[in-house]
Amino acid sequence: MRPIVGITMGDASGVGPEIIAKALRSDRVYEQSRPLVIGDAKMLERAAEIAGIPLRVNRVNLPSEGLYEKGTADCIDLDLLPADLPYGAVSAEAGNAAFHYVKRAVELATDRRIHAICTAPLNKEALHLGGHRYPGHTEILAELTGTKDYSMMLSAPxxxxxxxxxxxxxxxxxxxxxxxxxxxxxxxxxxxxxxxxxxxxxxxxxxxxxxxxxxxxxxxxxxxxxxxxxxxxxxxxxxxxxxxxxxxxxxxxxxxxxxxxxxxxxxxxxxxPVKVLGLEAGVNITVGLNGGIIRTSVDHGTAFDIAGRNLADEGSMLEALRMAAELAPKDF
Structure with missing residues (x-):
């Protein structure tokens, strides 16, 4: 059975929604996994429109309600952001939302409703403005899972x-x-x-x-x-x-x-050394999380300078999704 991979949207003022929408065009993603977006559905719809992608967003409450078909993006819609959230700007609203997307993903993984987590990038300044004082995703995940012994792994060709x-x-x-x-x-x-x-x-x-x-x-x-x-x-x-x-x-x-x-x-x-090999091919993996939770991520930032301009490359997201499916536990 293809693992369900929860994809957190990251900071919606950045390229996260765009690279998710672009990655979901890939046949390979659906052959390897059942992708489930966790974020704001309207941000995903806006990104798909900007990128010219015919993507229908299917709002669901639980992973079991997803269709997992190419052309339809299943999304647990937390509805935390205004429809006119500006691209390329540090925002407390977006930082707070990015934290809650990860929190919901951890809850689903802990309950064994999803098999792995794949994260789009967040912005640390926005995260702090939103009231969440963490250095990054890795530390958020460690605290939410009660993990003390963990590490960051990077993977590139x-x-x-x-x-x-x-x-x-x-x-x-x-x-x-x-x-x-x-x-x-x-x-x-x-x-x-x-x-x-x-x-x-x-x-x-x-x-x-x-x-x-x-x-x-x-x-x-x-x-x-x-x-x-x-x-x-x-x-x-x-x-x-x-x-x-x-x-x-x-x-x-x-x-x-x-x-x-x-x-x-x-x-x-x-x-x-990993980034010299190419940002588009790098994957960030958090290993050692309690409960055997697997988390992968793109190995680049929010790219505020190109957000909302249909310039973001989804290559790293595709690799992160592939790695999440590969490392997902098989004993669900």
Whole structure:
């Protein structure tokens, strides 16, 4: 049975409604899943009209009421926004709505009414103006599911990256890393890739310092203190985890095929290489959420500068939907 993937609309002042409408033109989406939009139906209708897409929006209250047919977008309509919400502007209304779309999706996933969540981008400033003080989607999902041990994974063609830390400053990130966190993220990477069909994932850990510290030449021994014990623990349990390796060559080696996934120590160390490969092909995945909830997302922002102009590319949304269907639990 095709999994039901709940697609949250994100910040409706951005490109979220447009990339959703465009993605729902794809035969592949309906072959892989049953897509269910969670947002404001009128925003989806407006985006489809701007993009010239003949899309009928079917308002439903529960996932079981969806038709899941190409040409019809099934939508749980929270009806939180005015019809004339301006494109490209930071708005407390849109930020608040984006939070409630995610909240409803988590409720449905927790009740096992949907199999996975796929999120369109939100705007952090708008989210804060709307009264929700979170750094981003990952932290919202963690709190709503009561999850403490989670991580952000990025996936692009030939490269997957999982992070020890994400939305914190660099000094705080290095302070936060410890052997337990290193081990836990390696374990999350291993379990997630096994679920996706890789029998024995090859996991490589980045160093924190240039040249992974080069035997103490750079830094203050952070690799030996914070990374190596976690790597050794994972390896002792039969996980193929190695490192730490110099970050300046590790991503090249992974794209070449030496490894299946890289463990990055901080946000930009992992995000930069993935985004060089193309924003349109990147997928953001939250792994380790309680209840086995899978969440994928486009790997780009709200793009306020092109919102409402029929310029947004749906490629990353298509990849995010594909990954959500692939990783969705099969035991519902």
């Amino acid at each position: 030939k490269l997957k990256v999982i992070h020890l830390t994400t939305h914190v400053g660099l000094l705080k990130a290095i302070e936060t890393i410890d052997p337990e966190r290193t081990y836990r993220v390696i374990r999350l990477a291993h379990d997630t890739l096994r679920r996706a069909g890789i029998e024995r994932p090859r996991i490589a850990v980045c160093g924190i310092n240039p040249h992974a510290g080069e035997n103490g030449l750079f830094g203050n021994g952070e690799e030996e203190e914070k990374l190596v014990p976690g790597i050794r623990r994972a390896a002792s349990e039969g996980i193929d985890a190695t490192g730490p390796y110099p970050a300046d060559t590790l991503f090249f080696r992974t794209v070449r095929g030496d490894f299946d996934i890289v463990v990055a120590c901080y946000h930009d160390q992992g995000h930069g």
